[in-house]
Amino acid sequence: MAEKAEPIAGLNGVVVTKSDGDGSGYRTYEVYQRERVGESTEKIKPIQLVSDAYRVDPYPTLEVLREHYPCYRDWLGNRYWLTRYDDVTSVFADEANFETRSKLWFYGLEGFGRDLRHLLAVETAIARGLDDHVGNVAAGLISNMQVDGTADLARDFAARLPLTILAETLALPESERERFYALYWQAQRGAGWQPELQRKGEAALAGMAELFDPLVSARRGGEGEDLVSVIANAELDGGPASGADVAATLLEGDHETLHGTLANLWFLLLTHPDEFEKARSDRRLMKLAYLETLRHSAPVLSAKRFARHEVERFGRLLPEGALMMCSAAAANRDPRVFEDPDRFVVDRRDMCQREPRGQYRADGLASGIAFGLGKPSKHPAVPEDRPRSRYALVRDAAVAASMALVEQCPELKLADGVEPRLSALSVGEMHTCWQLPVNT
Amino acid sequence: MAEPVADLGPELDPRVFDSEEFQRDPFPVYKQLRDYHPVYHDRFHNRWILSRYWDVDGAFQDNESYDRAMYKPDGPYDFGSSHVFGPNILEYGNSDEHRRLRNIVAGQFVGQKLNDFLPMIDQISNEVIDRFIDDGEVEIVSQFSSQVPIRVISNMLGLPREDEDTFVQWYQYLIAGLGFGGEHLARGLKARNDMWDYIDPMIEERTKNPGEDLLSRICVAEMNGTRMTPEEVKGFVALLLAAGGDTTDKAIANMWYHLMYTRPDQYADVVAESSLWENVFTEMMRYDPVVHAQFRFTTREIPVHGKVIPERAGVILYLGAGNRDERAFENPDTFDIHRDDLHMGRENRSGRYKDGKNGHLGFGIGQHFCMGYAMARQEAAIACKLLAERVKNLRPKFAEHVGITAPSIDSGGFRAPAELWLEFDR
Numbered sequence: 120m121a122e123k124a125e126p127i128a129g130l131n132g133v134v135v136t137k138s139d140g141d142g143s144g145y146r147t148y149e150v151y152q153r154e155r156v157g158e159s160t161e162k163i164k165p166i167q168l169v170s171d172a173y174r175v176d177p178y179p180t181l182e183v184l185r186e187h188y189p190c191y192r193d194w195l196g197n198r199y200w201l202t203r204y205d206d207v208t209s210v211f212a213d214e215a216n217f218e219t220r221s222k223l224w225f226y227g228l229e230g231f232g233r234d235l236r237h238l239l240a241v242e243t244a245i246a247r248g249l250d251d252h253v254g255n256v257a258a259g260l261i262s263n264m265q266v267d268g269t270a271d272l273a274r275d276f277a278a279r280l281p282l283t284i285l286a287e288t289l290a291l292p293e294s295e296r297e298r299f300y301a302l303y304w305q306a307q308r309g310a311g312w313q314p315e316l317q318r319k320g321e322a323a324l325a326g327m328a329e330l331f332d333p334l335v336s337a338r339r340g341g342e343g344e345d346l347v348s349v350i351a352n353a354e355l356d357g358g359p360a361s362g363a364d365v366a367a368t369l370l371e372g373d374h375e376t377l378h379g380t381l382a383n384l385w386f387l388l389l390t391h392p393d394e395f396e397k398a399r400s401d402r403r404l405m406k407l408a409y410l411e412t413l414r415h416s417a418p419v420l421s422a423k424r425f426a427r428h429e430v431e432r433f434g435r436l437l438p439e440g441a442l443m444m445c446s447a448a449a450a451n452r453d454p455r456v457f458e459d460p461d462r463f464v465v466d467r468r469d470m471c472q473r474e475p476r477g478q479y480r481a482d483g484l485a486s487g488i489a490f491g492l493g494k495p496s497k498h499p500a501v502p503e504d505r506p507r508s509r510y511a512l513v514r515d516a517a518v519a520a521s522m523a524l525v526e527q528c529p530e531l532k533l534a535d536g537v538e539p540r541l542s543a544l545s546v547g548e549m550h551t552c553w554q555l556p557v558n559t
Numbered sequence: 560m561a562e563p564v565a566d567l568g569p570e571l572d573p574r575v576f577d578s579e580e581f582q583r584d585p586f587p588v589y590k591q592l593r594d595y596h597p598v599y600h601d602r603f604h605n606r607w608i609l610s611r612y613w614d615v616d617g618a619f620q621d622n623e624s625y626d627r628a629m630y631k632p633d634g635p636y637d638f639g640s641s642h643v644f645g646p647n648i649l650e651y652g653n654s655d656e657h658r659r660l661r662n663i664v665a666g667q668f669v670g671q672k673l674n675d676f677l678p679m680i681d682q683i684s685n686e687v688i689d690r691f692i693d694d695g696e697v698e699i700v701s702q703f704s705s706q707v708p709i710r711v712i713s714n715m716l717g718l719p720r721e722d723e724d725t726f727v728q729w730y731q732y733l734i735a736g737l738g739f740g741g742e743h744l745a746r747g748l749k750a751r752n753d754m755w756d757y758i759d760p761m762i763e764e765r766t767k768n769p770g771e772d773l774l775s776r777i778c779v780a781e782m783n784g785t786r787m788t789p790e791e792v793k794g795f796v797a798l799l800l801a802a803g804g805d806t807t808d809k810a811i812a813n814m815w816y817h818l819m820y821t822r823p824d825q826y827a828d829v830v831a832e833s834s835l836w837e838n839v840f841t842e843m844m845r846y847d848p849v850v851h852a853q854f855r856f857t858t859r860e861i862p863v864h865g866k867v868i869p870e871r872a873g874v875i876l877y878l879g880a881g882n883r884d885e886r887a888f889e890n891p892d893t894f895d896i897h898r899d900d901l902h903m904g905r906e907n908r909s910g911r912y913k914d915g916k917n918g919h920l921g922f923g924i925g926q927h928f929c930m931g932y933a934m935a936r937q938e939a940a941i942a943c944k945l946l947a948e949r950v951k952n953l954r955p956k957f958a959e960h961v962g963i964t965a966p967s968i969d970s971g972g973f974r975a976p977a978e979l980w981l982e983f984d985r
Contacts, residue, residue, distance in 0.1 A: 166577060169603070195577070197605040197873045227600065227866065312602035314571060429634045438629040438856070440871025442605050 162187050165195035175542045177420055177550065178461070181449035190433035198423075198442035199435070202449035204456040204488075206433060208479040210424055210445050212494055216432075217424040217443060222310035222370050226317065231324060232367030235350055235360065239505060241368065244349040246506030248288025249516045256283045257520040261527045265559045269534060272389075273555040277382035280520055281374035289365075290345035295330060302326045306370050311547050324366050331362030376491035379418020379551040381517050383541065384409055385524075386552035387416060387463050389533045394465045399525045406518045407472060408465045413451075414487025415463045416541060418551045420448040422490035447488040448550070456485045474500055474511050528559045563892050564883070569595040573603035582965040585851065586892070589880030597864045606873040610880035612887035612917070614863065616910060618855060618876050619924035622653050625855035625874060627927055632656070653926065661930065663780045663787060664795060667773055668934040676715060677937065683710045684942040688949055692985070696956055699979040704811035705731075707942045709804045716796065717765075717772025722757075729754045733797065734805050755793055762789050807935045809849040809975035814839050814943055816963055816976045817846065819955045821894045828896065830947055836940040838896040841903045844882075844921030846894045847963055849973045851879030853923060878920035879974075887917045906932050956980035 163183050167173060173180050184191050185202035192199055201207050210217050223229050235241045260279055264270035282303065286296050302323040309320015331347060338348040339359065350360045350368065388395040388408065398408035426441040437443070452460040458469050471484040475495040479485060489510065496508035506512065524531065533539070534556035543550045564586045571591050575581050581588055592599055592610035599608040609615055618625045632654035666672065687706045691697045706727070713726045732750035762778055769775035777792055787795065818826045818839060829835045853876045861868040868874060883891040889900055902916040908928035910918050922929035929935070947953065957980060965974045 169574075169577075195604065225602065312573060314573070317602075429631055431635065436630060436635065438871070439631070440856075440869075 163191075165193045168193060168196065168200070169546045174546045175540070177448055178452060181446055182452070184446075185449045185453060190435050192435070193444070196442075196444075198444050199437065200444045200446060200449075201433070202446045202453075204450040204453040204485060207445045207447065207450035207488060210432075210443055211422060211488070211490070212479070216427055216430045218427050219422065219424055222307075223367060225310045226321065226324075228321065228324070232328065232361070232363035232365075233355070233357065234371040235353060235355075235364055235368045236372055238353055240349045240353060241346070243506050244344065244346040245288060245372070246512050247344070248346060249284060249512050252284045252287040253280075253516040253519050254523070256280060256287065257523040258527070259283075261524055261559075265528065268559055270557055270559055271555060272385050272557050273382045273539075273552050276520075276524070277378050277385065277551075277555075280381065281377040284516070285369070285374065288346045289334075290343065290347060291334075299327070299330060302330065303369065303374075306366070307373055307375075308544075308548065310370070311545070313545060324363075324370065327366035327369070328361065328363040331365040333362075335360060335362055335365060373491065375419055375549045376413075376489055377513050377517060379549045380409065380412050380489075380513075381520065382552045382555065383416040383418055384412040384517065384521060386539055386541065386555055387412055389531075389555070389557065390539070391463055394463060397465045402518065402522055404465055405521050405525070406514065407467070409514055409517050409521070410470065410472070410487060411463060411465055411467055412487075413489045414457065414467075414470060415451065415461075416550070417447045417451055417487060417489060418549045419489065419491045420543075420550050421446040445490070447490055451487050474508065474514075476500070530558070532558055534558055563890075564590045566594070567591050571596060571599070573601045576601070576604065583962065585879060585965075586883060589877060589883055592877065592880055593884055593886075598866045598868065600866070601875075606875055607868050608875045608877060609863070610877045610884075612881040612884035612920070615876045615878050615881035615920055616924060618874065619853075619910070619920070619927075622926045624858055624861055625876075626653050626858050627657075627855060628653065629856055657926070659782050659785070660787065660791065660795075663782045664777060665930045667776055667780075668931050673933055673937065676711070676934075677941070679714050680707075680711055680938055680941050681945065683707060683714065684945045685949075686710075687942075688946055692949060695984070696980060696982045699815050699981060700812050700976060701978075703942075703946065704815070704975075705808045707811065708807035708938060709800070711938060712799055712804050715773040716799075717770060717774050718761075726754075730800050730804055733800055751797065754796075758793060758796060759789070762792055802929075803931045803934070806849045806973060807931075807938050809973045810840065810843065810935060811939050811942055812975045812979055813847065813849065813963060814843050814939060815981070816960070816979055817843055817894050819953075819979070819981065820960050820962075821846075822896070823955075825896050826953075833944045833948070835896055836944050836947075837936065838898075838903050839943070840936050840939050841901065841919060842894060842896050842898060845888070845901055845919035846882065847974065848879060848882065848919065848921030849975065850921065851965070851974060852877050853927075878923065881920045905936070950983035950985060953981055953983045956982045 163180070167180050170180075181202055184200050188200075189203050189206060190199055190201060201210055221229070221234060223231055223234075236245070257280060260276050260283070264272075264275050270276070282300050285303070286299060289299075291299055305316070305319045305323035306327060307320075309317045309323065311317075334347050335351040338345075339351040341348055341352075343349075347365060350365050353360055355364075388398055394408065398405050422445045424443040424445055426437045426439055426443065429439045430437050451457070454460050456469075457467070469484060471481050471486040473481060475481040475486050476499075477495055477497040479488070479495060481495075492508075492510040492513060496510060498505060498508065500511065501507060507515075537554075537556050539552055539555050541550055541552050544553075567587050567590070569591070571588070575588055589610055592608060597609070597611050597614060599610070601608055609618055684707055687703060687710070691702050697703060709727050709730045710723055713723050714720070718726060729750040732746045733754070734747075758774075761774060765772070765775040766778045769779045774792075774796075777787060777795060779786060814836075818829065829839060855874045855876060857868050857870055857872050857874060860870050881887070885891055888898070900916055902912040902914055902918040904912075904914075906918055906922050906928075908925060910920075910924040912918055922932045960976070960979070963974055963976050
């Protein structure tokens with residue numbers, strides 16, 4: 120213990136000193152962190168982060184973390200919470216030190232099928248599906264809602280739209296669609312923490328593989344441009360694609376941003392009449408309303424990232440394999456970045472109005488974090504050799520569907536006496552509006 | 560005697576681990592884990608769980624694969640010092656540093672060194688009993704079990720006897736603060752600072768003029784020519800309070816609980832043959848030990864029971880569940896001090912015994928096997944034996960008892976009865 124203290128530069132430049140034997144170098148990450156932020160963690164108990172109150176309204180709890188414990192060690196959930204905008208985006212963008220794991224990894228089924236979304240042809244087919252079908256699918260759903268003058272925007276519109284578009288994209292026979300919707304839902308929900316849903320999800324994945332196997336075989340060698348045909352005809356290293364590969368591809372991409380943001384957008388518009396008046400006036404403002412919804416009420420509350428190796432960040436040493444809960448919900452309401460962050464304002468001046476390019480701040484302005492859409496695209500906004508980014512595709516689809524709703528239902532308003540609210544079905548799942556009864 | 564634990568079937572919602580019923584009675588869940596999920600991936604808490612006897616034993620034995628430390632020994636982490644109560648050798652994991660520190664102190668609690676302390680344990684136990692013997696009744700937890708071990712430690716350390724009560728007070732705050740957060744932590748930290756202010760000059764003094772007490776021995780003990788730093792000494796004192804004081808305290812209370820409520824028919828056997836107190840201790844450490852779980856981090860992918868635990872995953876070893884495994888013990892849910900399939904004598908860190916019987920997992924096994932195992936056993940047996948000898952007709956004051964519980968999930972701590980009222984004649 121007699122050797123001289125040796126300064127060690129951490130990866131983010133913080134120099135720490137190992138104990139040099141006489142106690143003078145006695146400095147620790149946890150104590151350092153606690154002292155730095157005045158932390159004693161008494162302001163929160165980790166069980167609050169999985170409580171029913173959090174499931175319904177996570178924002179007050181997250182505010183405590185963001186303002187007091189910027190990198191909170193949640194010993195109950197064996198994970199760390201990041202809640203400030205800059206921290207969350209930095210970890211989300213940092214591929215050198217952190218990784219995202221696939222839904223199949225959470226299932227423990229990594230060998231089940233291949234996620235083929237990295238193939239340009241697959242990406243193109245998904246993009247074409249959204250662009251080509253959103254108009255007629257939205258029009259069809261809206262007509263159905265108008266039949267008896269009342270409808271549930273969450274159930275009949277926001278929830279149906281992405282799945283119906285997906286079915287069109289896959290060119291799924293009408294007879295298989297209801298079965299597909301059920302399987303798709305179960306597969307998506309099963310990737311969470313609930314054992315029962317996981318079991319159902321495993322069965323649903325197998326069911327989807329079974330559903331797509333004959334379609335893949337039938338369309339192999341064909342000329343079709345639908346997603347199943349594209350996957351069936353893709354040239355892959357590990358042999359031709361199967362139904363399981365279609366299922367895996369659908370599992371990893373999901374519907375949550377389109378479904379959740381659309382429901383949340385309309386929840387916010389219908390409960391903020393002044394903002395609604397602004398948004399309905401033109402397409403550009405509807406786009407801003409959508410972007411503000413992504414910020415104000417993101418449906419995907421947080422993303423899980425894992426430390427690839429021991430890494431020093433935020434005044435802490437994060438162990439290898441550490442689970443980082445990157446909270447978009449908290450970051451998107453960070454008062455360091457957005458003024459009056461709890462307010463829903465359609466034409467916010469302090470938020471980026473176009474798609475961020477390659478980083479989270481374009482034009483020097485932050486944008487709402489939407490994990491489901493991946494990192495900001497590094498390609499041009501309208502690339503020539505590839506489809507637009509998922510961020511742009513989903514945004515345009517949501518705006519197109521919303522404008523269709525405005526145009527087809529000029530008298531649209533909330534049904535009398537209802538008080539809709541946002542919630543998640545269980546802690547960790549999509550946070551959205553599940554019931555939004557309206558008069559059409 | 561307890562009924563066999565009910566079979567709840569395979570459905571296991573991971574939120575049960577945060578529930579009050581699990582804190583009170585974890586055994587039905589343990590059985591579910593063992594029978595249906597020998598490897599359970601708890602996605603809710605981001606951890607894996609092992610619960611069968613031989614799996615827990617295997618993980619304890621395999622320190623290469625299951626690391627006690629979160630961080631790598633060659634990384635920038637200042638090992639052990641992260642603990643709010645000072646450098647804590649438990650946190651050093653598999654490093655050489657852990658072996659060094661452990662070897663310095665481990666010898667202080669066994670063999671002749673331990674025998675030297677025995678008369679003092681006798682004396683302190685008697686003094687504690689004197690305080691309530693004229694009352695005709697005693698609340699075991701506050702008046703007996705929580706008093707003896709801490710006073711023993713205070714004496715072992717060679718603190719002045721007049722400061723003993725202050726030390727007991729600090730100890731109670733520290734233990735409460737060892738839980739997680741809240742006002743307890745603030746009070747615990749204050750107690751820590753007070754205690755360190757108190758002990759700092761002593762460390763200096765005894766490093767210069769060492770006596771025969773434990774504090775002196777720790778201050779000057781050398782291993783390969785190195786001593787503990789003052790910070791490490793203080794961290795060790797805090798560890799001694801928590802791991803040596805609190806656990807023994809709870810162990811004594813649990814032994815009395817089981818003899819009074821779980822198996823009152825066997826109390827007469829112990830009174831007739833006082834050497835059986837060691838069996839009571841051993842069977843308590845199997846049936847419902849003070850510590851039920853230990854955390855480890857995998858250092859590689861580990862295939863177990865058809866699943867693969869990934870590298871650097873958190874794993875809970877439920878030794879409380881392993882101890883009730885039918886695969887290791889017959890009628891595991893019966894408390895029986897005459898059990899013939901449990902190694903009843905002294906434990907050892909290998910967990911393997913010449914009599915061929917399985918040992919309990921209550922002290923852990925392997926590199927992090929409890930250092931104070933012999934001390935705890937002696938202390939508990941002596942204190943209980945003296946109490947049983949000095950009074951007659953010891954009996955529960957109340958017919959009903961809520962039983963042994965763990966403190967709520969967010970206050971940490973060890974399993975014990977909250978209160979235990981007994982009556983006796985002189």
